[in-house]
Every structure is written in structure tokens, then in C-alpha cells.
Amino acid sequence: MKKIDSLRTIGLLIIYAVGLMSFGSCSGDEEKDEEIFELSPPVVNTATNVTMSSFLATWSKVPGADHYEVDVALDEDFSEFLNGYEAIQERSVELNVKFLEANTIYYVRVRTSIDEELSVNSNVITATTESEPGPEPPEPTTPLKEAAGFNVGNIVQASRLSGQYQTILSSEFDQITAEYEMKMNIMYPSEGNYDYSKGDAIVDFAVDNGLEVHGHALVWHNATPSWVENFSGTDAEFEIMVEDFVKTTVERYKGKVRSWDVVNEAFQDGGSSPLRTSVFQQKMGDDFMAKCFQWAREADPDLLLFYNDYNMIYDATKLQSVLDMVDDFQDRGIPIDGVGFQMHISYNSPSKSQMAAAAKKITDRGLLLHFAELDVRANPDNSMSSLTVQREEEQATKVREVVEVYNAIPEANKFALTIWGVKDNDSWLMDFWGHIDWPLLWDSNFELKKAHTGFLEGLE
Ligand code: G3I
Helix, strand or coil: CHHHHHHHHHHHHHHHHHHHHHHCCCCCCCCCCCCCCCCCCCCECCCECCCCCCEEEEECCCCCCCEEEEEEECCCCCCCECCCCCCEEECCCEEEECCCCCCCEEEEEEEEEECCEECCCCCCEEEECCCCCCCCCCCCCCCHHHHCCCEEEEEECCCCCCHHHHHHHHHHCCEEEECCCCCHHHHCCECCECCCHHHHHHHHHHHHCCCEEEEEEEEEHHHCCHHHHCCCCCHHHHHHHHHHHHHHHHHHCCCCEEEEEEEECCECCCCCCCECCCHHHHHHCCCHHHHHHHHHHHHCCCCEEEEEECCCCCCHHHHHHHHHHHHHHHHHCCCCCEEEECCEEECCECCHHHHHHHHHHHHCCCCEEEEEEEEEECCCCCCCCCCCHHHHHHHHHHHHHHHHHHHHCCHHHEEEEEECCCEHHHCCHHHHHCCCCCCCCECCCCCECHHHHHHHHCCC
16 A cells, blocks of 8 residues: 555645646745836837828837837927827827828837836837828910911020920920020121031021021120120121121021021110111111121021011100111012011000000011010019919910910911010029019929910910
8 A cells, every 4th residue: 555655645746746837836825926028119110091180100019018108299309299299108009190280290209118117219210291282283285386376486595405495395386596595696706716506506406306496686786796896807897797697607507597587676765866876887887787688688598587676566666667677678679578576575564456556567568577585574563572373364364465466467477476485584584674573484493374374365
């Protein structure tokens, strides 16, 4: 029996040991296991469910955590907490952050709390709420050249032939004019030394993009190189030099430049003596323009020859001087095909009737009419620091009126309507008048303005 008793004792001891291991001590006063949890911060995940006014912050579970403390701030230093989101206590591992501003960056960090002790801060995540839906993209509009029954032009500079300039010029327009790089002071910088590099670049751009080129301007007192202004030779030598310049230039672009402003702004502003004083008038005589037109015709029999000037609508005296010249040329058989009205106007002037009356004096003489340099000052009195919706609408109305007048002239007299610049901040007007303005059809970010719609409405 001894042996059996020993075996029973051993068995009982084994059962006791197993019990201890499985369930701890059997004594009635069990001591709680003192499991030690590491007081570490959670790892905060990338924000999810982001909207204009909320996002969901989630983080990893930390063993033993009683709860978590969540901070949401407006800056990465957490110096400015989002109202109501400083040390928010959260038992789960997520928090929906709500009532936020759109398009705003928020910063989130979390701490773990175990037995009323706090861990260090977690990593910081950012959440950027979505932007307010932008204005509906404008309806795609018809390109100006497709809507017009005449050439619609704009100006270029050799340094502005790529990117959005190229996109707009090639899609909206069918003619270009060099703003300044096909004038004498650029093409003939010193005696005997022609420099057609910029003109060539512009003409090549036109050919590459299927655009016509209006040449501007062979003879203009404001773009005369200084060596010509101070010409040291005789008047006869001066005239030979000018003839050579006109013919060399016209021949160079023959077949690519279909029209030229042969002379620009030769008449006084409402003055008593019609002709402006210039080195051309002084050294070649009052008939200098007739000579230039004849030379241009000799150089290219197919070229359209224009005279171009400003204030033709406001200044009846100047317009009459131009009409007298046209009548004289036509009487003498001096070639002239058209007249350009520069159309540097304002949102509130001139009126349609004034424009139409002046235009008729040209078309009645069987000439082509070029509205050559349209820009519409929205801020002529410098009373504005930004373009208001109302003033933009008034500008669009004036553009519509200009186009209506031009579109109403006889088909045989239509040539082109050229706008003097692509985007507002390209305009010469700011330099000239010394204050801000928004005179064109695209804004400074190449965004369409109401004036573009006004142009299309003028064609309806
Ligand atoms: O682009 C150069 C720049 O690189 C250089 O640093 C700077 C200083 O020399 O000159 C810049 O070129 C200037 C250019 O405008 C571009 O801003 C020329 O000097 C300046 O002479 C030229 O002025 C042009 C002006 O005619 C004289 O050619 C204007 O852009 C142009 O809008 C203006 O246009 C005239 C028409 O031809 C005729 N009707 C009036 C109209 C306005 O004056």
C-alpha cells in the first residue's frame, strides 16, 4: 500500500503544480498579476475621409491604454489649437475632426494615457481639407476667328511666341502684327546694317501657325533710329536710304507679309498744319508719304498698302487730313489700299454712331478699313484699383459695339480687326498712362474676360 500512497501523492502534487501554472496561486487572496505596459505613443495614420469641413484621424492601439489624448492645431508647433480640439480624450483609436475651414491644413498628434500617466507625443500628421468647388469652368467659347467674317488679329513680340501665347494666337486669331519689332528702329539699327532677326522670327511663327502677318510700320516718327534722326548725308542721300529701306524690307517678306502700314501717324492732332514735323517730312518734303507708298508698291505689286493713325474718330481735323491725302493719292494714282484706325478707346467712349460715321468716310472711298490697335481702357480716369464686374461688363459692351460697327461695314471694305495685346498686363497702356488698367480680352492669367464674349456677341 505504501507504493500506491506515494504514487497518489505525486499525482496530487502534479495536479497542484499544473493548477498553479495555469491559474496562479490557489490561495483565496489571489495577488493581481502586475503586467507592465510600455507607456508609448501611438502611431498616427494618414488622415482619411477628408472633405471640405472634416477628416478622420486614426492611430495604432497601444496595449494597456486607458485612453488617448488628441490635439488638433492650425500650426505645426501646436501653438494655436483648433477650437475644442486640445487634449481631447478618446477611448477608441479614431476621431472624426469636424466643422473645419475648406482648403486649410490641420496638424494632429496623439498621446497615450496609462494609469493616469501620459506618453510623449506621437508623430504629427497633416490633413488638408478640400477646397471650395471653384466657379464652373466657363463654357468653351467659339474662337474669335471662327466667328468672324474677317481677319481677327493680335500683336506679338518675338519673346512671346510660345506657351499660352502660341495657344491663344493660333486658336483665336488668323493674323498677327509685330508690336514693335518690325519698325525701322529695330530692323535698321545702324546705317547699312539691317537686322531682320526679330521680324524673321515673327514671320516664321506666322507661317508655322497658319497666320497672316500685317507689317507695322515702315515709316513712323516714333520708331526712327537715332542715326536716321541725325542723318549726316544730304537730303538726296536720305531719300535714297529710305527708298532702299522700304524696298529691302518689303521684298524680304514678299508673299509672307500681305499688308504693311507704310506710314504711321504722319498728321498733327487737330493742328493747323496737317502734317506732323518729322525727319522724313523735313528731308523728303511734304510728299514723302507718296514716295514711300510708291516704293512699297514697286517692291511688291500684290502688297496691301495702309496708312495708320490714332484718334481718327475723335479728331475730325485729323480725319479730314487723312481723307484729303486719300483723295489726293487717288487723284494722282498714288497706290493706297486701306486706312487703319488704331482704336485705342475707353469703356465709355466713343459711341457706336461716332465710330460708324468715321468708318463710312473711309469705306465710301472704296478703301479697306483696318480697326488696327483695339484696346479698351477700363480705368481711363485712374479711379479704380481693381476691375469690378460692372466695369468689366461695360468694357465688354464697348467691345461688342466696336465689333458691331466693323461687322456692319461693306464686305469689300473689310480687312481685319486687330487687338493690341493678348493679356491685360501686356498692354502698353500702363507704361503710357502710368496707372493700372485692364484693356484686353484675357486677364493677366490668360483667363478669358467678358470682353471676349462681347466680341463674339458683336458678330451675331
Ligand atoms: O522688350 C524690350 C526689353 O527687352 C528692353 O529691356 C526694353 C528697354 O530697352 O525695351 C523693350 O522693348 C520695348 C517694347 O515696347 C516692349 O515693351 C521698346 O523699347 C519700346 O519702344 C516698345 O514700345 C512700343 C511702341 O509702340 C514703340 O514701338 C510698344 O510696345 C507698342 O505697344 C507701341 O505701339 C504703338 C503702335 O506701334 C502705333 N500706335 C500707337 C501704339 C502705342 O504707342
